Amino acid sequence: xxxxxxxxxxxxxxxxxxxxxxxxxxxxxxxxxxxxxxxxxxxxxxxxxxxxxxxxxxxxxxxxxxxxxxxxxxxxxxxxxxxxxxxxxxxxxxxxxxxxxxxxxxxxxxxxxxxxxxxxxxxxxxxxxxxxxxxxxxxxxxxxxxxxxxxxxxxxxxxxxxxxxxxxxxxxxxxxxxxxxxxxxxxxxxxxxxxxxxxxxxxxxxxxxxxxxxxxxxxxxxxxxxxxxxxxxxxxxxxxxxxxxxxxxxxxxxxxxxxxxxxxxxxxxxxxxxxxxxxxxxxxxxxxxxxxxxxxxxxxxxxxxxxxxxxxxxxxxxxxxxxxxxxxxxxxxxxxxxxxxxxxxxxxxxxxxxxxxxxxxxxxxxxxxxxxxxxxxxxxxxxxxxxxxxxxxxxxxxxxxxxxxxxxxxxxxxxxxxxxxxxxx
Amino acid sequence: xxxxxxxxxxxxxxxxxxxxxxxxxxxxxxxxxxxxxxxxxxxxxxxxxxxxxxxxxxxxxxxxxxxxxxxxxxxxxxxxxxxxxxxxxxxxxxxxxxxxxxxxxxxxxxxxxxxxxxxxxxxxxxxxxxxxxxxxxxxxxxxxxxxxxxxxxxxxxxxxxxxxxxxxxxxxxxxxxxxxxxxxxxxxxxxxxxxxxxxxxxxxxxxxxxxxxxxxxxxxxxxxxxxxxxxxxxxxxxxxxxxxxxxxxxxxxxx
Numbered sequence: 001x002x003x004x005x006x007x008x009x010x011x012x013x014x015x016x017x018x019x020x021x022x023x024x025x026x027x028x029x030x031x032x033x034x035x036x037x038x039x040x041x042x043x044x045x046x047x048x049x050x051x052x053x054x055x056x057x058x059x060x061x062x063x064x065x066x067x068x069x070x071x072x073x074x075x076x077x078x079x080x081x082x083x084x085x086x087x088x089x090x091x092x093x094x095x096x097x098x099x100x101x102x103x104x105x106x107x108x109x110x111x112x113x114x115x116x117x118x119x120x121x122x123x124x125x126x127x128x129x130x131x132x133x134x135x136x137x138x139x140x141x142x143x144x145x146x147x148x149x150x151x152x153x154x155x156x157x158x159x160x161x162x163x164x165x166x167x168x169x170x171x172x173x174x175x176x177x178x179x180x181x182x183x184x185x186x187x188x189x190x191x192x193x194x195x196x197x198x199x200x201x202x203x204x205x206x207x208x209x210x211x212x213x214x215x216x217x218x219x220x221x222x223x224x225x226x227x228x229x230x231x232x233x234x235x236x237x238x239x240x241x242x243x244x245x246x247x248x249x250x251x252x253x254x255x256x257x258x259x260x261x262x263x264x265x266x267x268x269x270x271x272x273x274x275x276x277x278x279x280x281x282x283x284x285x286x287x288x289x290x291x292x293x294x295x296x297x298x299x300x301x302x303x304x305x306x307x308x309x310x311x312x313x314x315x316x317x318x319x320x321x322x323x324x325x326x327x328x329x330x331x332x333x334x335x336x337x338x339x340x341x342x343x344x345x346x347x348x349x350x351x352x353x354x355x356x357x358x359x360x361x362x363x364x365x366x367x368x369x370x371x372x373x374x375x376x377x378x379x380x381x382x383x384x385x386x387x388x389x390x391x392x393x394x395x396x397x398x399x400x401x402x403x404x405x406x407x408x409x410x411x412x413x414x415x416x417x418x419x420x421x422x423x424x425x
Numbered sequence: 426x427x428x429x430x431x432x433x434x435x436x437x438x439x440x441x442x443x444x445x446x447x448x449x450x451x452x453x454x455x456x457x458x459x460x461x462x463x464x465x466x467x468x469x470x471x472x473x474x475x476x477x478x479x480x481x482x483x484x485x486x487x488x489x490x491x492x493x494x495x496x497x498x499x500x501x502x503x504x505x506x507x508x509x510x511x512x513x514x515x516x517x518x519x520x521x522x523x524x525x526x527x528x529x530x531x532x533x534x535x536x537x538x539x540x541x542x543x544x545x546x547x548x549x550x551x552x553x554x555x556x557x558x559x560x561x562x563x564x565x566x567x568x569x570x571x572x573x574x575x576x577x578x579x580x581x582x583x584x585x586x587x588x589x590x591x592x593x594x595x596x597x598x599x600x601x602x603x604x605x606x607x608x609x610x611x612x613x614x615x616x617x618x619x620x621x622x623x624x625x626x627x628x629x630x631x632x633x634x635x636x637x638x639x640x641x642x643x644x645x646x647x648x649x650x651x652x653x654x655x656x657x658x659x660x661x662x663x664x665x666x667x668x669x670x671x672x673x674x675x676x677x678x679x680x
Contacts (some may be wrong), residue, residue, distance in 0.1 A: 010467040013441060035488020036440035038545050044523040053662065055631075062442025062565065106448070111468070120471040123463075126455060137451045144449055152626035154449050155565045159626035167626040210619040247540040254537075295517025410471075417622040421440050 004394070006406055008035075009413060011111040011122075013063050014420025018409055020394050021366055030390035032383055032413070034247040034253045036424035045373040048314065050076050050342065050364050051162060057360065057375065058156045060425045063106065065156045066099040066147060066358075067353040068375075068422075070221075074163045075360040077340075079347025085335040087326050094319045095150045096351065097312040100220075101143030103354035104267070104305040104312075107417045108137040109162050109191070112302045114197040115411040118351040125208050132194055135187045139309065141331050142177065142184045146316060164337035166422045171327065174320070174396065185281060192285050200299040201408060205392050207296060207385055209269035212352050218270070218277040218311060220352045226273050226296065227263075236350045240361065244375065253423040255383045256376060262384035265356025266417065267304035268295065279318070282311035299415045305354075342368035352376055355417055379423035386416050426435060430579065432457075433465040433480040434511075435501060437483075437494040439487025439521070442565040443512040444468055450568040457572075460579060479504050482578060484561075486511040488521050489554055490546050498625040502555040507578070513564035517635045518666035522548040526663060551668070563619055564633035564665060570618055580673065586618055588638045591630045595621035603629045607652045609661045614640035632667035642671050642678045655680050 006018040015035035022028045040058055045053060054072040058065035070092055077084065109132075110122055119125045126133050144154050150169045151157030159166050212223035213233060225239040226232075234242070243252035257263075272294050273279075275286060291300065301332050326332065348361035355377030363372035393412055397405050434628045436444060448453055464470075464480065483505035502508055513519035522525070524532075525548055533545045551557055561574055570586065577584035591612040591628055595602070600621055603610040610629035612621065616637040627636065636642075649658050659680060662668040671678055 008467075010471045011469070015436075015438075035491060035493060037488065037494060038533060038543065039438065039488075039521045039548075040491065040524050040527075040529070040532050040536060040545075041521075043527055043529075043536055046523070046527065046532065048523070049660070056520055056523070056664070059440050059442070059564065062440035062445045065440070106445075122469040123455075123458060141449075141451075152628075153622055155446050158623050158628045161628075167625075247538050247542065249541060250543055252537075252542050284482065424438075 004405060006410060011408055012414060012418050012420065016418065016420050018413065020390060022394060022398060028391045030387050030394055032387060034251060034420050034424055036420055038252055039425060041425040042373045042375055044342045048370055050368045050370060050380060053362065053370060054162065056344065061419055061422045062155055063103050063419060064353050066095055066151060067351055067358055069157050069160055070096060071349050071351040071358050071360040073160060073162050074349035077382060078349060079345040079362055079364050080343060081374035082163055082338055082339050082340045084164055084338055087335040090319050090323045090326065091150055091165060093315050095147065096220050097316045098143045098146035100312045100354050101309050102140045102147065104309050105136055105140035105143060108302050108305040112414045113195065115414055118310050132191065134385055135191055139184055139187045142180060145177055149177060163340055167335060168336055178317065178320045185313045188313055189285060192302040192306045192310060196289060196303060203299060203393055204296045205389055206265040209272045210263045210265050211270040211273045212350060212357060213274060218274050228273055236348060240348060243376065245399060253380055253383065256381040257384065262388055264385045265378045265381050266301060267308050268298065268301040269356060270352065271304040271307060279311050279314035281314055284308050285310050301415050355419055356381060375425055377422040379419045382416060428460045429460040430462055430481045433483040433501065435465055435483060435485050436467065437485065437487035438490035439514050443486045446565040446568050447571055450572065453572050455511065457575065482507045482509065484509050484511045485515050485551050488514045488548050491544060495554065498555055507558045510551045510557045511559060511561050512566050512634045513562065513665050516560045517670060518548055518550045518564050520665060522666045523663060524548050534616045562586065562616060562634035567619060589617045590637045591615045591617045591619065591621050593617055595624045600624040601627065604648060609649060609653065609660065611667065613645050614642050631661060631664045633665040636667060636670045636674060646678050646680055648657065
């Protein structure tokens with residue numbers, strides 16, 4: 001039996017390795033092994049105060065702290081019966097779009113893209129494509145600055161709290177940044193045109209794409225859960241009931257199934273399920289790709305992310321217009337934070353993190369102490385799907401050289417954009 | 426040509442937020458390449474340089490929470506002239522260190538339903554395992570501080586972070602004092618350098634940068650006791666690991 005092992009795969013968030021074995025001509029086994037230590041975030045939350053959760057859980061991940069922070073906040077607000085204002089929701093949506101832009105820009109251009117052009121060291125990538133690298137950095141920086149202005153800091157937000165925002169984001173600074181939106185949008189389009197010149201490996205394996213869905217928008221902050229395999233919608237409560245976390249020997253990540261089956265979340269899942277809600281320029285960009293939906297080639301997750309960058313730049317600009325109008329209304333400043341009192345209760349929330357659906361679920365006692373905490377991350381949700389893809393792909397690339405096989409396996413793993421820090425937590 | 430200085434940037438278990446903070450200033454980061462050789466920055470390259478390879482400076486981020494983390498840390502210490510703890514986790518234990526206040530086996534077995542999934546280490550700072558030459562504190566670090574630190578090292582200056590409390594920087598910037606509003610803020614005892622960024626967003630300081638030299642912990646405790654119970658004050662000291670520092674460095678408190 002032929003086996004392939006790849007230890008310490010770099011250019012992913014967190015630490016992971018790959019083990020694959022061709023069992024016979026029709027069957028290969030593929031396993032992702034994760035190598036993060038036990039931080040036990042869900043355990044350390046027990047007995048701590050409700051207001052600590054958004055600050056502590058943001059530290060699960062340095063690349064997507066904003067969505068951990070906001071999902072935790074939204075769950076706590078459900079537990080505490082806090083009803084936030086449209087002003088708060090608009091700012092939060094801008095913040096998540098900012099998160100998508102800088103997370104996707106880093107992953108698509110610096111972690112995955114070099115794979116497509118056969119470069120292993122990004123310093124060589126920088127040398128070979130200085131203009132494109134400059135554009136990608138500028139694009140990412142726009143998202144980073146948007147996160148900073150609204151969230152108070154780029155990594156681990158401060159200003160977003162249970163009940164809204166502590167202070168109004170500096171409007172002059174925000175307006176200045178937003179003046180660059182056309183330029184940034186043009187950069188995103190140029191980069192997409194550059195990216196799609198590269199050929200993605202051929203691959204196809206039908207799966208169940210799962211994402212949030214809201215009528216009239218490309219769901220990011222709220223919505224029901226959509227399943228592409230039977231075109232059905234579930235509410236969050238039903239989704240939480242139907243997903244199970246599987247504990248496996250020697251693995252600190254609990255892999256997730258929905259009704260005992262693997263499924264796929266993230267940019268490609270969202271694109272498949274909600275492409276009709278993309279903003280106009282993103283929609284055109286998508287059409288340029290000339291792909292038929294459903295697209296079951298997981299490598300396309302890289303392109304899906306770039307299309308989402310275009311969409312998010314447009315979306316942030318739209319939200320800014322909405323926010324500016326709200327800002328003109330009476331008593332605007334009072335609407336950025338909603339008062340509330342601690343009370344016992346349970347609260348859960350789903351949100352679209354860059355890598356897919358993120359779930360936070362808490363229970364509080366009378367004093368506002370956390371007595372239950374469960375967090376399920378997108379990477380934990382898609383690991384089974386990734387392993388099944390890898391199993392099929394191994395058979396398809398069997399005739400290639402060992403070196404090439406390893407490179408293609410790494411390319412597929414990285415295309416998923418796994419975040420092992422999140423998955424382990 | 427003079428050989429370039431080699432720098433390693435190593436992530437142990439953690440969120441890698443300090444690495445992303447460095448990438449917030451990508452142009453400065455890329456410009457560093459003209460002066461130094463950067464190795465083991467796993468967000469940027471696939472080549473891994475371990476074993477016997479020597480480094481002039483090693484930056485360590487995160488917590489040593491697996492056997493491999495601990496071995497790597499010791500190996501890097503042996504092979505590096507200067508070792509720098511990057512961020513709260515490496516410096517004082519950071520957020521994950523809250524695990525030490527729980528019954529770690531109980532929460533481990535609860536999360537993993539008694540399955541043997543692997544090691545369940547106590548959360549230690551890097552200096553509890555190896556000698557640390559310098560610290561860049563914060564959760565996360567600021568890119569500004571990181572680059573200044575590297576520039577100072579390059580010209581052979583002592584890059585130690587200057588000592589003044591967060592309060593000092595907060596007042597200079599004219600932010601509203603949360604202690605006066607009777608909210609919990611550890612600004613008076615916490616090492617500055619962050620420009621009181623949390624106070625800018627009206628979030629009280631929870632001490633992610635660790636204790637400032639000669640911190641007057643008892644004075645702060647006295648102020649906070651007006652409104653808060655001892656338990657509440659201790660909880661605030663716990664979040665980033667200041668409580669241990671108070672017990673070991675500052676000789677405890679009256680609490």
